[in-house]
Amino acid sequence: MDLLNKTLSHIQPLNENAMQQARERLDSLLKPPGSLGRLEEIAVVMAGITGSGGGSLKKKTIIVMCADNGVTDEMVSSFPRAISALVAETMLGGISGVSVLARHAGAEIMVIDIGLEGDVSDGRIINRKIRRATGNIARGPAMDREEALRAIETGIELASSAIDRGADILGTGEIGIGNTTTASAVLHAFTGKNLDEIVGRGAGLSDEGLLHKKDVIRRAVELNRPDPDDGVDVLSRVGGFDIAGLAGCYLAAAARRKPIVIDGFIAGVAAVAAMKMAPAARDFMFASHASAEPGVSAISGVLGLAPMLALEMRLGEGTGCALAFHIIEAALKIMNEMGTFKDIGMEATAP
Amino acid sequence: MDLLNKTLSHIQPLNENAMQQARERLDSLLKPPGSLGRLEEIAVVMAGITGSGGGSLKKKTIIVMCADNGVTDEMVSSFPRAISALVAETMLGGISGVSVLARHAGAEIMVIDIGLEGDVSDGRIINRKIRRATGNIARGPAMDREEALRAIETGIELASSAIDRGADILGTGEIGIGNTTTASAVLHAFTGKNLDEIVGRGAGLSDEGLLHKKDVIRRAVELNRPDPDDGVDVLSRVGGFDIAGLAGCYLAAAARRKPIVIDGFIAGVAAVAAMKMAPAARDFMFASHASAEPGVSAISGVLGLAPMLALEMRLGEGTGCALAFHIIEAALKIMNEMGTFKDIGMEATAP
Numbered sequence: 001m002d003l004l005n006k007t008l009s010h011i012q013p014l015n016e017n018a019m020q021q022a023r024e025r026l027d028s029l030l031k032p033p034g035s036l037g038r039l040e041e042i043a044v045v046m047a048g049i050t051g052s053g054g055g056s057l058k059k060k061t062i063i064v065m066c067a068d069n070g071v072t073d074e075m076v077s078s079f080p081r082a083i084s085a086l087v088a089e090t091m092l093g094g095i096s097g098v099s100v101l102a103r104h105a106g107a108e109i110m111v112i113d114i115g116l117e118g119d120v121s122d123g124r125i126i127n128r129k130i131r132r133a134t135g136n137i138a139r140g141p142a143m144d145r146e147e148a149l150r151a152i153e154t155g156i157e158l159a160s161s162a163i164d165r166g167a168d169i170l171g172t173g174e175i176g177i178g179n180t181t182t183a184s185a186v187l188h189a190f191t192g193k194n195l196d197e198i199v200g201r202g203a204g205l206s207d208e209g210l211l212h213k214k215d216v217i218r219r220a221v222e223l224n225r226p227d228p229d230d231g232v233d234v235l236s237r238v239g240g241f242d243i244a245g246l247a248g249c250y251l252a253a254a255a256r257r258k259p260i261v262i263d264g265f266i267a268g269v270a271a272v273a274a275m276k277m278a279p280a281a282r283d284f285m286f287a288s289h290a291s292a293e294p295g296v297s298a299i300s301g302v303l304g305l306a307p308m309l310a311l312e313m314r315l316g317e318g319t320g321c322a323l324a325f326h327i328i329e330a331a332l333k334i335m336n337e338m339g340t341f342k343d344i345g346m347e348a349t350a351p
Numbered sequence: 352m353d354l355l356n357k358t359l360s361h362i363q364p365l366n367e368n369a370m371q372q373a374r375e376r377l378d379s380l381l382k383p384p385g386s387l388g389r390l391e392e393i394a395v396v397m398a399g400i401t402g403s404g405g406g407s408l409k410k411k412t413i414i415v416m417c418a419d420n421g422v423t424d425e426m427v428s429s430f431p432r433a434i435s436a437l438v439a440e441t442m443l444g445g446i447s448g449v450s451v452l453a454r455h456a457g458a459e460i461m462v463i464d465i466g467l468e469g470d471v472s473d474g475r476i477i478n479r480k481i482r483r484a485t486g487n488i489a490r491g492p493a494m495d496r497e498e499a500l501r502a503i504e505t506g507i508e509l510a511s512s513a514i515d516r517g518a519d520i521l522g523t524g525e526i527g528i529g530n531t532t533t534a535s536a537v538l539h540a541f542t543g544k545n546l547d548e549i550v551g552r553g554a555g556l557s558d559e560g561l562l563h564k565k566d567v568i569r570r571a572v573e574l575n576r577p578d579p580d581d582g583v584d585v586l587s588r589v590g591g592f593d594i595a596g597l598a599g600c601y602l603a604a605a606a607r608r609k610p611i612v613i614d615g616f617i618a619g620v621a622a623v624a625a626m627k628m629a630p631a632a633r634d635f636m637f638a639s640h641a642s643a644e645p646g647v648s649a650i651s652g653v654l655g656l657a658p659m660l661a662l663e664m665r666l667g668e669g670t671g672c673a674l675a676f677h678i679i680e681a682a683l684k685i686m687n688e689m690g691t692f693k694d695i696g697m698e699a700t701a702p
Contacts, residue, residue, distance in 0.1 A: 030441055031448050032430070032554035036670070037643055037663030079383070086695055090381055095690030097382050104677075104684050203383035290661070292388055310641070310661045311678070312388030319387070326455075326677045327662070333455050339446030344437055 003153045004248075004277075010255035011278045014048030022047035028340040038308065042286065042331035049259050049284055054336040060107035060325050061162040062098060062171035062318040063249050064091060065155070066125075067115030067241035069178035070136035071220070076181045076213045078204050081133075085118040087175050087317075092124045097315050098173055101322035107171065109318070110162060114154055115241030116176075128154045130241050137185060137220035141237045148236035148244050155248020156255075163256045169325060170253050170260040171288075172267040173318020174242040177203075180293060183269040185217045185238035187295055189226040190272055191302060198295035200265070200314070231276040239273070246270035247277070254281035259328065261321040264291035264314060268299035275303060288324035289313055354504045355599075355628075361606035362629045365399030373398035379691040389659065393637065393682035400610050400635055405687040408680050411458035412513040413449060413522035413669040414600050415442060416506070417476075418466030418592035419484035420529035421493070422571070427532045427564045429555050432484075436469040438526050438668075443475045448666050449524055452673035458522065460669070461513060465505055466592030467527075479505045481592050488536060488571035492588045499587035499595050506599020507606075514607045520676060521604050521611040522639075523618040524669020525593040528554075531644060534620040536568045536589035538646055540577040541623055542653060549646035551616070551665070582627040590624070597621035598628070605632035610679065612672040615642035615665060619650035626654060639675035640664055 001009070022044045027033045034040060047053045066088040072081045090096040091111045094103065102109050112126045113119075117133040130151050134142035143151070159170055180202035187198050195214045205213060224237035235244045247270045253260035254274075262271045262285055275282045282303055289309035290296055300306055308327050313319060341347065352360070373395045378384045385391060398404045417439040423432045441447040442462045445454065453460050463477045468484040481502050485493035494502070510521055531553035538549050546565045556564060575588035586595045598621045604611035605625075613622045613636055626633045633654055640660035641647055651657055659678050664671055692698065 029448075030438065030446065031666050035554065035643075035664065035666040036448060037665065039662055039664065083697075086697070087381065090690055090695060093690070095381065095688070095694065097380075097387060097685065097689060100684050100688040101681055103688070104681050203386065306661065308662060309659065309678075310657065311390055311659060313386065313390065314388065315382050315386040323678060323681060327660075327674060330452055330455050330674060333451050334448065337446070337451040337454070338448060339441055339444070343446065344441060346434075346437070 003156055004149060007156050007251050007255045008278050011280050013280055014283045015051045018051050019044050019048040022053040025053055025335060029338040030341060036334060039331045039334055042328055043335045046259060046332060049257055055332055057168045057325065057329050059166045060105060060169050061167040062102055062107055062109050062173050062321055063158060063162060064109060064111045064173040064175060064318055065114050065242040065245040066112060066175040068117040068133035068176055069182050069240050070134045071138055071181050071216065072178040073136045074138050074216045076216055077177045077202060079177050081117060081177045084175050084177050085116045085120050088116065088125055089120055089122045092122055096317060097319045098317035098322060101319050105322040105325045107322055107325060110158065112158060114151060114245045134240050137182065137224060137238045138216050141224055142239050143236050145232060145236045148232050151241045151244035152248040155245035156252040159249040159252035160256065163258055170249060170258060171318050171321025172246050172249055172260065173263050173321065174246060174266045174316055176240060176242045179240050179242055179266050181213055181217060182238060182240040183243060183266040184295060185220050186234055186243060187269050187272060187298060188217060189221055189234045189238055190228050190276060191298065193298050198298050200293040200295060231273050235273055243270045243273065247273040250274035250281050250285060251278060254278065254284040259286060260284055261286045261288050261324050263288060263318045263320045264316050265293035265295050266316055268296055272299060272302050286324060286328060288320035354507055355500060358507050358602050358606045359629050362631050364631055365634045366402045369402050370395050370399040373404040376404055376686060380689040381692060387685060390682045390685055393679055394686045397610060397683060400608055406683055408519045408676065410517045411456060411520050411676050412518040413453055413458055413460050413524050413672055414509060414513060415460060415462045415524040415526060415669055416465050416593040416596040417463060417526040419468040419527055420533050420591050421485045421487035422489055422532050423529035424487045425489050425567045427567055428528045428553060430528050432468060432528045435526050435528050436467045436471050439476055440471055440473045443473055447668060448670045449668035449673060452670050456673040456676045458673055458676060461509065463509055465502060465596045485591050488533065488575060488589045489567050492575055493590050494587050496583060496587045499583050502592045502595035503599040506596035507603040510600040510603035511607065514609055521600060521609060522669050522672025523597050523600055523611065524614050524672065525597060525617050525667055527591060527593045530591050530593055530617050532564055532568060533589060533591040534594060534617040535646060536571050537585055537594060538620050538623060538649060539568060540572055540585045540589055541579050541627060542649065544649050549649050551644040551646060582624050586624055594621045594624065598624040601625035601632050601636060602629060605629065605635040610637060611635055612637045612639050612675045614639060614669045614671045615667050616644035616646050617667055619647055623650055623653050637675060637679060639671035
């Protein structure tokens with residue numbers, strides 16, 4: 001069996017028994033039942049993922065998939081394509097947005113060149129280049145099916161290697177000029193949602209630029225006719241190597257029963273793609289923040305996951321994940337460290 | 352001049368010059384302008400507060416005001432009043448919700464008995480009891496004007512002492528059965544907002560209990576006729592010692608130019624009271640989370656401050672502040688640690 005199908009076959013539901021025990025523990029703690037809101041929900045899901053309440057996040061890894069997109073030939077971005085490789089190089093130098101926030105969170109970053117057009121000189125960037133940028137989806141498919149499968153399996157392999165090296169939680173990030181365009185096309189293909197609801201200004205388009213971007217996406221989906229019931233087909237026709245690679249990360253996390261945090265819009269679209277391939281994979285995901293990209297609320301609806309942070313960020317790179325790790329750790333500490341009514345000699349006084 | 356008026360006279364606006372420099376620095380960093388959203392706004396406000404960009408939060412202190420409320424005689428809470436003192440004692444034992452989250456955030460907690468009915472035996476709880484619980488606001492005023500002034504000045508003194516001991520940021524928390532009732536009455540008195548918009552279930556009321564709670568609040572405001580233009584009057588007639596004490600904390604933070612984080616509903620109502628006494632005090636506040644109490648969105652509207660976290664918490668105690676500290680620190684690290692386009696040899700390519 002190939003790696004993708006093998007991974008899909010390993011994805012099992014959350015452990016209901018562990019979740020029930022976590023709920024009981026939470027209700028015994030020194031607080032009105034449910035009063036820690038979504039921190040309690042997070043603790044319950046973590047129990048369902050790992051099979052036991054509590055635990056800790058000793059090692060946290062953010063996987064950043066970097067790739068370029070041929071569709072930038074259509075002038076859908078306000079930044080030049082060459083900047084992707086430059087930004088990727090700043091990551092391990094510690095001066096990019098996600099570098100700073102990952103350090104703040106005590107997380108490591110894995111940066112992968114999965115399809116940058118240029119070459120990067122920093123040897124710490126993992127070279128798994130499928131090809132130098134995708135095709136221009138306004139003119140033809142982004143990649144062929146075999147390349148899409150390779151990109152997904154690359155994501156599976158790298159997430160698995162992070163878990164092998166001890167990661168207790170994964171985060172998802174990406175770099176790639178033009179990837180809000182490809183991500184919007186993928187989301188549109190999967191959901192049929194109106195482009196006005198899902199297409200945003202990316203790194204900073206004008207009103208006119210936004211109209212043009214929507215037009216390009218509409219044309220790309222009409223031309224390439226992705227099959228919404230076939231995740232690999234959608235990714236290959238209108239996706240990107242970064243999105244396909246991240247979809248693989250979600251599948252690996254679910255198969256290995258590790259939590260994985262969704263960053264913003266592009267990583268969210270990859271999460272939708274993973275859910276299309278394996279509906280149960282969704283249960284291992286946490287949504288970090290409500291990005292300023294409008295498509296993020298559409299993604300939350302499809303996944304049924306609400307974000308934890310309301311910071312109107314739209315940088316990508318995995319920046320939201322780094323901040324969400326602190327919240328998920330807080331939820332685990334509530335389980336591990338809070339006292340119970342019994343500890344202070346009282347019956348639980350649930351109203 | 353008395354301490355309250357002296358404090359009010361020291362409150363000055365944010366430093367516009369430092370804010371402008373912070374904006375310029377943020378726009379030079381390796382990201383599309385504005386793409387770190389509210390993290391950037393936080394960094395700018397921090398610059399306006401401290402007078403310089405960057406900086407760090409070496410010492411973080413959450414001030415927890417504990418007091419009981421005579422209005423619990425009206426059966427507005429699902430918990431017995433005696434539990435306030437018990438919960439206060441768990442705080443310094445490290446097993447309450449805020450103890451766990453403060454430890455996670457590297458913050459210290461100051462717990463103050465500003466009006467508990469019972470006595471606490473833990474000597475680490477600071478005894479500044481104004482009186483054993485307020486009067487029942489459904490039958491008369493919560494306290495007299497002199498007691499309200501003492502409670503506010505107690506908050507000023509304690510926040511100042513935390514700052515004297517090195518706190519770079521303050522958080523606000525409270526304990527007190529019945530204090531969502533008094534807080535709702537104060538908010539209703541200040542804003543005239545419909546009680547359906549501002550009164551919630553507190554620690555867990557039934558539908559019937561909620562109707563009764565609204566009725567008690569309506570009667571309390573009608574009976575006591577607080578003057579919405581006089582913050583001290585509103586606090587004394589329908590408030591609580593916890594709310595008045597926290598209002599003093601906000602005033603002291605503003606006078607001493609330190610950031611102060613609002614927890615949930617009760618601490619938010621205290622923030623509104625502080626703003627009524629000194630409009631510029633608002634600029635030194637950060638809203639941490641969108642509490643499950645409905646009044647929090649009314650408070651956000653009055654203060655013009657949006658919360659950072661969407662966790663549907665309603666425990667109080669300062670739990671939201673502890674989580675928000677991590678976000679504010681992240682904003683400062685963005686200022687201090689991110690590289691610029693110039694660092695990588697590029698002109699800033701703002702679109």
